Structures are given as C-alpha cells and as structure tokens.
Amino acid sequence: MTSxxxxxxxxxxxxxxxxxxxxxxxxxxxxxxxxYMAAEKLAQAAASRGIEMKVExxxxxxxxxxxxxxxxxxxxxxxxxxxxxxxxxxxxxxxVLTVGVAEGIHHPEQLIERVRSxxxxxxxxxGDGPVASAAGGGGERGAVYKALMNGVSYMIPFVVxxxxxxxxxxxxxxxxxxxxxxxxxxxxxxxxxxxxxIGFQLMIPILSGYxxxxxxxxxxxxxxxxGGWIANTGxxxxxEAGAGFIGAIVTGFLAGYLVLWxxxxxxxxxxQPIMPIxxxxxxxxxxxxxxxxxxxGKPISWVFEHLTSWLGGMTGTSAxxxxxxxxxxxxxxxxxxxxxxxxxxxxxxxxxxNQTVMGMCAAAIPVMPLGQGLATLVRRRLYTEQERExxxxxxxxxxxxxxxxxxxxAAARPAQVIPANMLGGAVAGAVAGLAGVEDAVPHGGPIxxxxxxxxxxxxxxVAVAIGTVVTxxxxxxxxxxxxxxxxxEDPGAGARGAGAVVPGQAGQELSPVGAAAVExxxxxxxxxxxxxxxxxxxxxxxxxxxxxxxTERTVRVALGASEKEAAIREMAELLAASGRVADVTELxxxxxxxxxxxxxxxxxxxAIPHAKTDAVTAPVVGFARSAEGVEWGSLDGTKARLIFxxxxxxAAAGDEHLRILALLSRKVxxxxxxxxxxxxxxxxxxxxxxxxxx
Numbered sequence: 070m071t072s073x074x075x076x077x078x079x080x081x082x083x084x085x086x087x088x089x090x091x092x093x094x095x096x097x098x099x100x101x102x103x104x105y106m107a108a109e110k111l112a113q114a115a116a117s118r119g120i121e122m123k124v125e126x127x128x129x130x131x132x133x134x135x136x137x138x139x140x141x142x143x144x145x146x147x148x149x150x151x152x153x154x155x156x157x158x159x160x161x162x163x164x165v166l167t168v169g170v171a172e173g174i175h176h177p178e179q180l181i182e183r184v185r186s187x188x189x190x191x192x193x194x195x196g197d198g199p200v201a202s203a204a205g206g207g208g209e210r211g212a213v214y215k216a217l218m219n220g221v222s223y224m225i226p227f228v229v230x231x232x233x234x235x236x237x238x239x240x241x242x243x244x245x246x247x248x249x250x251x252x253x254x255x256x257x258x259x260x261x262x263x264x265x266x267i268g269f270q271l272m273i274p275i276l277s278g279y280x281x282x283x284x285x286x287x288x289x290x291x292x293x294x295x296g297g298w299i300a301n302t303g304x305x306x307x308x309e310a311g312a313g314f315i316g317a318i319v320t321g322f323l324a325g326y327l328v329l330w331x332x333x334x335x336x337x338x339x340x341q342p343i344m345p346i347x348x349x350x351x352x353x354x355x356x357x358x359x360x361x362x363x364x365x366g367k368p369i370s371w372v373f374e375h376l377t378s379w380l381g382g383m384t385g386t387s388a389x390x391x392x393x394x395x396x397x398x399x400x401x402x403x404x405x406x407x408x409x410x411x412x413x414x415x416x417x418x419x420x421x422x423n424q425t426v427m428g429m430c431a432a433a434i435p436v437m438p439l440g441q442g443l444a445t446l447v448r449r450r451l452y453t454e455q456e457r458e459x460x461x462x463x464x465x466x467x468x469x470x471x472x473x474x475x476x477x478x479a480a481a482r483p484a485q486v487i488p489a490n491m492l493g494g495a496v497a498g499a500v501a502g503l504a505g506v507e508d509a510v511p512h513g514g515p516i517x518x519x520x521x522x523x524x525x526x527x528x529x530x531v532a533v534a535i536g537t538v539v540t541x542x543x544x545x546x547x548x549x550x551x552x553x554x555x556x557x558e559d560p561g562a563g564a565r566g567a568g569a570v571v572p573g574q575a576g577q578e579l580s581p582v583g584a585a586a587v588e589x590x591x592x593x594x595x596x597x598x599x600x601x602x603x604x605x606x607x608x609x610x611x612x613x614x615x616x617x618x619x620t621e622r623t624v625r626v627a628l629g630a631s632e633k634e635a636a637i638r639e640m641a642e643l644l645a646a647s648g649r650v651a652d653v654t655e656l657x658x659x660x661x662x663x664x665x666x667x668x669x670x671x672x673x674x675x676a677i678p679h680a681k682t683d684a685v686t687a688p689v690v691g692f693a694r695s696a697e698g699v700e701w702g703s704l705d706g707t708k709a710r711l712i713f714x715x716x717x718x719x720a721a722a723g724d725e726h727l728r729i730l731a732l733l734s735r736k737v738x739x740x741x742x743x744x745x746x747x748x749x750x751x752x753x754x755x756x757x758x759x760x761x762x763x
Contacts, residue, residue: 233466293320451665669701
C-alpha cells in the first residue's frame with residue numbers, strides 16, 4: 070500500500086527547490102511535561118535547519134495540533150517520540166522513526182537526520198528497512214509491565230461496577246439458604262445482580278484483551294479477549310473452575326506476542342491490507358483458543374481434580390492446619406481453580422453435616438479485598454488515586470464476601486500482593502479452625518455472620534480482622550521494599566524508600582545562587598519581599614503570572630533544601646504562604662506519590678513537581694531556585710536548579726492543571742528564559758521574567 074499523491078515514500082524531497090517537510094508525534098505516559106518538552110525541542114531543531122515540521126502532542130488534555138491527511142500526504146518522514154502506544158496506521162507509506170520521548174528531548178537534531186533513512190511503515194506494522202531502535206527507550210521488562218498495567222487499568226471499572234452491584238443486590242434482595250445467598254428470580258434485585266454478574270464475566274476478557282492490545286496493537290485485541298473468555302470458562306476444558314485472572318494474564322501475553330510474530334511473516338502485497346483486520350485476528354484467535362483448550366486447560370483440570378482429592382484426605386487432620394491450607398488456597402487466585410477447589414470442598418461438606426470447613430473458608434474469603442482496601446488507607450502515598458478509589462470499593466466488596474475485589478491489586482503487583490493475600494487468608498482460616506467457627510451456607514464475608522448463617526460470630530470476626538490486618542501490613546511492607554529497590558530517580562530518596570518520613574530542613578543554611586547580586590538577594594530575601602510589598606502598596610502594579618496562581622508570596626530565590634523530598638516539603642510550605650493550602654502534609658504526600666509514578670525532573674536543570682489534591686483550596690503555583698541544584702532523577706542527569714511546584718484541587722484537576730503544565734513546559738525550553746530566571750536578583754525580578762509565561 071502506498072501513500073496518496075505526493076513525493077515517493079522512499080525518496081527525499083529536492084531540498085534545493087522545496088524544504089524538507091517532517092511530522093512528529095510526542096507522548097509520555099502521564100501526557101504532561103515531557104510530551105511538550107519533546108515537541109518544543111523537535112520544533113526548535115527543525116526551525117534551525119530550515120525544515121518545516123508540524124508536531125502533534127498527545128497529552129492528558131487530549132491531542133493538540135493534530136496531523137491531518139494533508140499533512141501526512143506531503144510529509145517526507147515522521148518522528149514518533151513516545152513512551153506510550155501511538156497509532157501508526159495513518160503513516161503507512163511514510164518513513165517512520167519510533168523512539169522514546171527522552172530521545173526527542175535530548176537528541177532532536179540526530180532524530181531529524183535519522184528519519185531520512187528510517188524504514189517505510191507498512192500496513193502490517195513492519196518496515197522496509199532496518200528497525201529503528203530507541204536508545205534508552207526501555208527494555209523488555211518495561212514493556213511487560215506497561216502491558217500488564219494497561220490491562221489492569223481497563224479491568225478496574227468492570228471489577229468495581231460488577232462487584233458493587235452484586236454486593237448491593239445481595240444485601241437488599243438476598244436471603245440465606247442452604248445453597249448460599251439467593252435472590253428470588255424475576256425481582257428487581259435479581260436483575261441488578263444479573264447486571265453486576267455481566268461486569269464480572271467481562272472483567273477477565275478485558276484484562277486479557279488490553280494486555281494483548283498493548284503488545285500487538287488492535288489486531289491483538291480480539292484474540293486477547295476471546296482467549297481471556299476461554300481461560301475463564303472451565304467447561305471448555307473439562308474443569309469445574311476457570312483459570313481466573315492468572316489465566317487471563319497468560320492469554321493476554323500469549324495473544325500479544327503471537328500477533329507480533331504473525332506480523333513479521335512476509336505475505337504477498339495484495340494480502341497486506343486485510344492482514345490486520347481479518348487474517349491476523351482469525352489466525353491468532355484460533356491458534357490461541359485451541360492451544361489453551363488442549364494444552365493449558367488440561368493441567369488446570371488436573372490440578373482441580375487432584376487438589377479436591379488431596380483435601381478430601383485431610384478432613385481428619387488438625388483444624389488449624391486445615392484452616393491454614395484452605396485459607397492459602399482461597400487467597401491464591403480469587404476465583405481460579407485453586408480458590409474454587411477450596412470453596413467447593415467446604416460447600417460440599419455442608420450437606421454432610423460438617424459446617425466447620427465452610428467456616429474456615431468463609432473467614433478467609435473476605436480477607437483479600439478487605440486487606441488490600443485497608444492497605445490503601447494505611448499507606449496512601451504508596452498508591453495512585455485510582456488505586457485508592459479501587460481500595461474503597463474493595464472494602465465494600467469484602468464485606469459481602471466478593472474476593473474478586475482484590476484482583477486489580479494482585480494483577481498489578483502479583484509478587485507483592487498474592488503472598489500477602491495468602492498469608493492473611495491462612496491466618497484467618499487457621500483462627501476460624503481453632504475456634505470451631507461454622508458456616509451453614511456456601512458464602513463468606515461479614516455478611517454471612519450478620520444474617521445469622523455463622524455460629525461463633527465473635528471469633529469469626531476476630532479471624533477476619535486478624536487476617537485483614539496481616540494482609541494489609543504485609544502488602545505495604547512488600548510494596549514499600551520493592552519500591553525502594555526500584556526507585557532510581559532520586560538516589561538519596563531511594564535509600565529511604567517510598568514510605569520514609571520526609572525530613573525537615575530546619576536550620577539549614579541558604580546557598581548563594583551563582584552571581585553576587587543573587588547571593589545578596591538570598592540573604593536579604595525577606596527585606597526584598599518587604600520592599601516589594603511596600604511598592605505594591607504604593608500603587609505600582611505587580612506582574613500577573615499564570616492567571617494569578619503564582620504570586621510574589623510563592624517565589625523564593627534561594628531554596629534551602631538539598632534533597633528532593635525536603636525540597637518538595639519546602640515548596641509546599643512556600644505555597645502555604647498563599648493561603649490556599651489547607652493541609653501541607655497531605656500536599657507533600659501527594660506530590661511524592663506523583664514522583665513515584667515517574668520523575669518530574671525534566672532536564673535542563675528544571676523540575677516541575679505537581680499534585681492534584683483537595684489539600685489545596687484553589688490552584689497555586691510556586692517557584693524556587695537552588696544554587697547547588699537538587700538531584701531529581703532528570704532524564705539528562707542534571708540537577709534541578711529551577712523548580713516550579715503546581716497544586717490544584719481535585720475539582721480543578723482537568724484543563725487548568727494541564728494548561729499550567731503545558732505553558733511552563735514549553736516556555737522553560739527557551740534557553741534565554743532560563744538564563745533570565747537564574748540572573749534575576751530578587752522575587753520581583755523573578756516575577757517579571759515569569760510574566761512571559763502568560
């Protein structure tokens with residue numbers, strides 16, 4: 070397939086008669102600062118060479134300066150500087166160079182030279198030339214984690230909606246029977262329950278599908294989703310329980326990499342247009358589905374059968390040991406074959422008059438969602454805002470015995486969450502076994518006790534509470550430890566760990582800022598501010614910066630802190646001078662959580678930490694300079710000397726937040742602007758320079 074009328078895809082433009090025309094797309098995972106920095110750098114490098122370039126930015130506020138068909142038709146090449154998925158199908162027939170966003174920031178001139186010999190993008194996603202590599206673009210581990218988180222992020226709404234609807238319908242429309250909590254058919258609550266059940270049915274295919282999508286793009290979506298559905302439908306491979314979310318993760322990665330492999334197969338040109346929409350999805354879906362049913366599904370069925378037999382031989386053993394084993398199994402895969410084996414074993418013994426085994430299971434069932442929900446409350450800074458919201462929903466689901474509420478956490482951090490879940494489940498099961506708790510219905514969670522299906526209610530709640538606390542504390546400990554090992558953007562902070570208490574900087578001397586005039590202003594800052602206030606009182610106008618969000622009160626010409634965490638605290642206290650900060654501690658915690666998602670050190674001696682939190686009552690921006698610089702984990706290795714901090718309330722976390730970030734990110738790329746900021750002798754002079762931002 071070739072591009073529409075225009076210059077040949079493989080040939081360059083005659084630069085003697087017509088300038089080279091290039092396009093670019095920039096995007097970073099958060100879609101904020103680095104997106105706009107790369108765009109600005111590429112545009113500047115192109116302009117300095119007399120090259121026409123249009124840059125599309127795919128930020129959190131949406132795509133801006135979008136490339137249209139006419140732009141693509143007349144382009145000689147496309148540079149994609151992105152750390153997230155970018156749709157390349159519109160660039161078929163054009164030379165496309167794909168690199169990480171950091172390359173766009175630090176080596177724009179090299180990219181402009183490299184794109185002239187980049188491979189031509191084809192309809193199947195391959196190129197006619199050598200593959201363009203992105204130096205520093207990240208390894209396989211990063212790609213795997215990115216794909217996993219893509220699936221988890223799309224799955225979470227299905228878990229929350231499905232789980233909450235099921236919980237509400239059980240609470241308001243169900244009643245305990247020997248077959249569990251039953252909602253009369255045809256009633257309003259039965260229909261609510263059915264809607265929630267659909268959400269739960271879809272969450273596993275969604276997880277699998279969007280893992281595959283992140284790896285193999287749109288052709289991988291269908292095999293990923295169908296593969297996830299097969300994994301969760303045990304009847305297809307003679308198992309009483311499906312493979313659950315673990316099976317979905319397996320099918321997601323298998324589908325994604327299978328599609329990537331198929332894309333590399335050389336096919337006749339007339340077949341290429343139908344490859345992504347017909348051939349690849351059909352071949353990948355069929356191969357993956359049959360592979361799971363005939364190869365992977367058989368071991369799952371075998372595990373289910375032999376675990377059931379093994380548990381049957383343990384009925385005469387110690388109640389504590391049996392309870393611990395059942396709790397481990399219940400907590401392992403939350404709906405998978407191991408979980409279902411333990412649950413059905415306990416449920417089957419109810420009819421024979423042994424209700425103690427189900428009591429052990431009932432105590433372990435709610436521990437995972439309750440424990441993960443509690444963890445998000447105990448150590449909020451370890452979790453994103455979305456995870457904290459999911460944690461609240463998990464707490465609610467746990468009360469109704471819906472263990473699937475913990476699946477998003479287990480899928481995102483399996484190495485930390487699954488062991489913590491299993492430990493808490495084992496403790497809860499063991500305590501319930503020791504106390505002889507009984508459950509007359511095949512269901513779990515506090516709801517069974519409140520509705521009178523449990524004997525030994527006080528010890529049942531003790532077992533659940535202890536298991537929940539063990540899960541929560543183990544989770545935050547493991548997440549914290551893994552965070553310390555993984556943090557590289559701030560060596561000093563890395564030694565303290567994600568959960569460390571932020572030290573204060575009381576008594577620390579202020580450092581001079583370069584020139585003698587700036588050094589004087591560092592010592593006489595308060596005097597300068599007082600003089601400026603007097604001038605303002607006399608009627609002289611003060612420059613308005615960023616719609617008044619940044620004022621002289623939130624400017625400091627000499628930052629005292631020498632480490633990132635301390636710098637963020639000092640900046641938060643500076644913002645508090647505006648009167649718009651209701652809780653400095655929470656503002657600091659929110660900004661640090663944002664740093665854990667990825668450094669806000671932009672390079673060029675700049676950092677823009679930011680926070681969306683109701684710890685502030687209105688948008689506020691602060692600025693400070695550091696003479697020695699603060700290690701911020703910047704992409705280019707430079708220490709941050711020019712530090713902006715942005716804080717907005719949740720209600721204003723949309724366009725206003727992103728507008729401020731975009732304005733700052735673009736302006737600080739101007740070398741002259743940075744030099745003027747460093748040379749400004751006092752707060753008033755700094756404000757006059759910052760007024761150029763808008």
